[in-house]
Amino acid sequence: MNKMTEITDINNAQTREIKVGGAVVPYRVFGSGRPLVLVHGTNEGSGSWEGVAEEFADVRTVVLPDLSGSDAARDDGGELTVTLLAGQVAAVIGDLGRGPADVVGHSLGGSVAAELAATRPELVHRLVPVAGLGAPDAYMRNLLTVWTGLAGDPAAFSRFAMMVAFSRGQLGMLDAAGIGLDGLYPPAPGRLRQLALVASLDVWGLLPRISAPTLVIGCGQDTLVAPEQARAFAAAVPGAGYAEVDCGHLLMRERPEEFVRLVRDFLTEEDQ
Numbered sequence: 001m002n003k004m005t006e007i008t009d010i011n012n013a014q015t016r017e018i019k020v021g022g023a024v025v026p027y028r029v030f031g032s033g034r035p036l037v038l039v040h041g042t043n044e045g046s047g048s049w050e051g052v053a054e055e056f057a058d059v060r061t062v063v064l065p066d067l068s069g070s071d072a073a074r075d076d077g078g079e080l081t082v083t084l085l086a087g088q089v090a091a092v093i094g095d096l097g098r099g100p101a102d103v104v105g106h107s108l109g110g111s112v113a114a115e116l117a118a119t120r121p122e123l124v125h126r127l128v129p130v131a132g133l134g135a136p137d138a139y140m141r142n143l144l145t146v147w148t149g150l151a152g153d154p155a156a157f158s159r160f161a162m163m164v165a166f167s168r169g170q171l172g173m174l175d176a177a178g179i180g181l182d183g184l185y186p187p188a189p190g191r192l193r194q195l196a197l198v199a200s201l202d203v204w205g206l207l208p209r210i211s212a213p214t215l216v217i218g219c220g221q222d223t224l225v226a227p228e229q230a231r232a233f234a235a236a237v238p239g240a241g242y243a244e245v246d247c248g249h250l251l252m253r254e255r256p257e258e259f260v261r262l263v264r265d266f267l268t269e270e271d272q
Helices: 082-096 108-119 139-146 156-165 170-178 189-200 204-209 229-238 256-271
Strands: 012-021 023-031 035-039 060-063 101-107 124-130 214-219 241-245
Touching: 012 082, 012 170, 023 108, 035 082, 060 082, 082 101, 082 108, 101 108, 108 124, 108 189, 108 204, 124 256, 139 156, 139 189, 156 170, 204 229, 204 256, 214 229, 214 256, 241 256
Parallel strands: 035 060, 035 101, 101 124, 124 214, 214 241
Antiparallel strands: 012 023, 023 060
């Protein structure tokens, strides 16, 4: 189980799973080199990284866990906490047996990755929170209240999610391409649990404890995690760098080339 894979194609990735408390956490592994764990946010799970994860396989062993709340994870359906999810990521790194790992987290995943880096520094080599969130502000709490209130109307819930995920320009391109938005992000129970966690999380007090080299990436047109929130996140982490991309919340889908360039350059700068 702990042997690192030489597979470089995500379609042929090894699939493993580990039991963590009352949850079964599956994860996929491919590539070679130091582990790179990609921590998903409030979306379908590790599938949110497809299309960019492959771009790291030549320099890192890519690890794609599906944490509680995602479509693939199995648990008791209970309340989620950042500590619980960070513990699942820690267990995956431990199961690999090749830590410390580079850890990239998007949105909620950025908060989870930050807690892991602060509380288990021996497991995190380099840290990249994307659209990193310390805690929701009043605007976000109201947005989340409206969003979750649409759960009884799956089409409206999904369309609202796309308005949150993408910039106006990107959303216009999807609409022009005739891509139906009504079913892209249904209000599955796990997603509602994740959104409830986002509405209540607070990791501000942990950020000054992070010692791993850190790059925070903000999204300039993000309506969920405003760029000023990402900048404040970076300012709270000792020595953290900051980069901002002119896009909506879902950077990996809207500006994948820029995401890959920023992360690769940061992760491999010490290798040069």
